[in-house]
Structures are given as structure tokens and as C-alpha cells.
Amino acid sequence: MLRTTLVAAMLLATTPAFAQPEPARVEVNGMHMYYEVSGEGPPLIVLHGAYMNIETMGAIIPALAESHTVYALELQGHGRTTDIDRPITYQNLADDVAGFMEAVGIGKASVFGYSMGANAGLQMVIRHPEKVDRAVLASVAYDAKGWQPEFLAFLPQLAPEFFVGTPVEDEYRRLAANPEGFPALVDKLIALEHEPLAWEADVAKIETPILIVQGDADTPSPEHAVAMLRLLGGGTMGDMGAPLPASRLAILPGTSHTALMNQPELLKALIGPFLRGETPKGMFD
Template sequence: MIRTVLMAAALLVAGPAFAEGPPAGARVEVNGMQVYYEVSGSGDPLVVLHGAYMNIPSMGAIIPKLAETRKVYALEFQGHGRTTDIDRPITYPALADDVAAFMDAVGLKKADVFGYSMGAAAGLQLAIRHPDRVNKLVAASVAYDVEGWQPAFREFIPQMTVEMFVDMPVFAEAYRKLAANPDGFPELVRKLIALEKEPMAWGADVKALKTPVLIITGDADVATLEHSVALFRLLGGGGMGDMGQPLPASRLAVLPATSHTAVIGQTDLLVAVIEPFLKGETPKGMFE
């Protein structure tokens, strides 16, 4: 159980990984918030969405790596990092709507999206609620139904308390370093615990998606492997190739020996599966 509590702590202490210093950031008004974001690189646009309790620096090396071939727009969600909080629950549909409004504010009509954990679920809702805004979606460590979480995590959710997180210095100290309101951490924790308890059953919506999705999961992730495969099948995957039919647009990648918090640190493996997906490249079989 304590390992699950430390899930976000491991991400928060991860330092930034910019070789020449971080790109200059900016703020834009989105749904009553001042949303902080950074733009780096050049090329086709890619919106990057972080996980719960995280921020842009704690995403580590993946953002600068993706910026080598893409124009990356990395934003910080409601109450996270340098983005202000508002009097509103944090829900996946609300986060998705925030991303769509952010894209309006910075002049992005459509973009590829890469989300991790909470950001992946927000990205999935973005594709469901605003399909015209998403070209391709990369969803790392995601579930579409509460039944897909590992049993140990589902059992732990009712035991989560605000005090549990506030009493861990690594959480509060990392929050204060960037937060617009240094005293706002307990309220953020309350909202994120409530998010864990929100109903989540998006199977029908996922099955109706036309957006290509790359599902990335660790083989010891917070979602079960069976759930990731079920998600892939809802998106049209899981059939046999080499039978004369084109492969589905969506894809599934399982990272070996990788827990939930380790997924975002597997930079080389992530890029190795993300880049071909975004470019539409597929390995050729012997019958092609």
C-alpha cells in the first residue's frame, strides 16, 4: 500500500531534464484559470499532459526528447504547478474541456496529444468530447473503466486522506516551489482524492472513437494488463495480421519490467513507440 502512496512522490522529485535550461513559459486565461504552459521545439504540434500531482519539470526527459521532432505545447492542469486553482472539482471531462479551451487560446485548431496517467485519461476524454481537436492520441498508463485498476489500488482508494499526502514533506515542498498559491496543496489533494472516487465507465464512448490511439502500459502498471488489452480491442486492435487486411490505426505497447511511476522515465522506449505511431509507420511483414 505504501508503494501506491509513493506513486506520485517519485514523480514529483524527478528533476527537469533540459540540457540548455527550460524553455520560456507563458500564461493564458482558460475557463477562469491562469494556465501555465511552455512551448519548445518545432514541427507538427504535440500537446503534452502530465499526471496527477505532477507538473512540467516532473515529466522529466520525455518533453525535450519529443521536442526534437515536434513543436511541443506542455501545459499544467488546474491547481498543478504554476496554474491557478478555481472553485471547481477536478474531473476528467473538465480537464478535457480545459485542454480544448487552451488550444483555442494558443491558436491550435488540431494537434497530436500525449498524456500520462491523469493526463492520459484527460486525453481520452478530449478525444471523446472534442474529436475534431485530436489528430492522434498517445495514452500512457490509462484506464477507461474503474474496474480496470489493479485490485490493490482500488482497495487503497477509500483509505486515502488529505493528511496522508500533506504529512509527506516531498509532496508539500515540491508543490510550494511552483504553486501560484503556496498554501493550496491540501485543497488540491482533496480534489484529486475525489477524482479517484468518480465513476468511470467509458467503454461505449471509447468504442465509438475514430481517433487513432497508442496505448502504452507498463507490465506492472496501475491498470491491469487485461484492461489495456480490452481497451485495445475496443479500438479495433488485437486481430491477426498477415491476412491481407490493413492493421488497425490504434496500437498497444507494453513496457517490460515497468511499474506505473517508471513509465514516464522510460524515455528511449517511449520515443521508440511514439514516433512511428505519430508518423504512421508500421513494421513490414514478409507478405507485404
């Protein structure tokens, strides 16, 4: 999901770090989608947040590329991917990812999404479960009621003028195929914030293993993350002789929304074992 003011700060704070990725473009649902491939191993698709691009995802991409073939995408209207005459919705973004996989010949992959990319990843699991092996969703929400009160109070104040002349606009113009397309993108992303978000019934049906990751001072509340874990069948007591549930939750201490992606080594340590299907051993295992 979009966390507008926080993402604007992140564009300033994140330092790009990449290990010689291979850039490419492919046509997906009428847009020219830009993506980069790096690393070797099982396929892993990386989805960025709103107003972001591959570079502003920072060091997590090369970290994950140490063990996976990472396909980092730039979503509709972001970075070097063209925009089209269509709203930006999480469902549309999920369908774009599925279309990308078909276009480049990926039958099934794991997904790592952050913020808007996490909600798109969640919709990917809901709409295209056969294409997702495992999903890591960083700062995700399945219901708007799970957002912190401060964020809900800020939403009505959100307007296109907020972004004029900011580093967010500068970053857009630096990469975009149409440097004048920023106002249209802002309008779509503000509209995305006001789209209904109530997916509890869909989440309760998910069988794909999911790792929820968020900060303890993130935009979704910690209580919301726990509620999502329980919907996914997690949050039960271990050491009772039964295998642990497939889905997991990691809440990073002292971590705001923008600080989340600035901890790539910690994220890697959490994500790696989950993607490999490893569970820490207890004294009764």
C-alpha cells in the same frame, strides 16, 4: 488517473531535463494556465499526471521536442496554473485543453498524456475529437474495474493527511501561485479518484488513432489494456492482406507505474513512428 502513492515516489525519482522551453500563460476557463513551448514540427500537447508539473514529466518532453512543437501544459491547480472554484474531473480537464487550443490558435494537435493526463487525453478524444490528430495515452483506464486489485483496496484508505509534510507538498509550494492551496487541491484529487469511471461505450465509438502505453506492473492491469485495444478495433491478426488497425498497444516489460516515465528513449522509439503514422513492415507488405 491518480496513483497517489506512486506519483509521490515519482516526484523524488524524476530528474528535470529541458531544452530551453519558452514559458507562457493564457487565461482558460477562469484560470491562468501555465505552459511551455519547445521544439519544431507538428503540434503535440503533453499532459502530466496528478500532483505533477512540467518538470516532473522529465526527459520525455525534450525527447518529443526533437520532432514536434511540444506544448507542455500544467493543469488546474497544478504547478504554476491557478486553481478555480470547480471540481477536478477528467471531463473538465479535457475541456480546459480544448480551451487552451482555442486560446493559442491550435486547430488540431496530437496529445500525449500520462496517468491523470492520459485519462484527460482520453476524454479529449471523446469530447473534442475534431481537435485531436492522434493520442498517446500512457497508463490509461476507461473503467475503474480495470485497476489492479491492490490499488482498489488502497483507495478507501486515501486521506488528505497522507500528503502533509511530504515532498509532494514541498513541490507544490515551490511553484504554486497560492502556496497555501495544497489542501484544496488534495481534496479535489481524492474526489477525482471516487468519480465514476465507466466509459466503455464512448471508447467503442472512437475513430481517432490511439497508442496505449503501460507497464506490465502498472496500475491498470494488462488485461484492461488489451480490452481497450479491442474496443478501439485493434488486436486483430495481421499478415492477412488488410491494413493493420490504426490503434496500437505497447506494454513495457518489468515496468511499474512510476518507472514508465523514467524510460524516455524507449517511449520516444514507440511514440515517434505512431505519430508519423508508420507501421512496421511484415513479409507480406
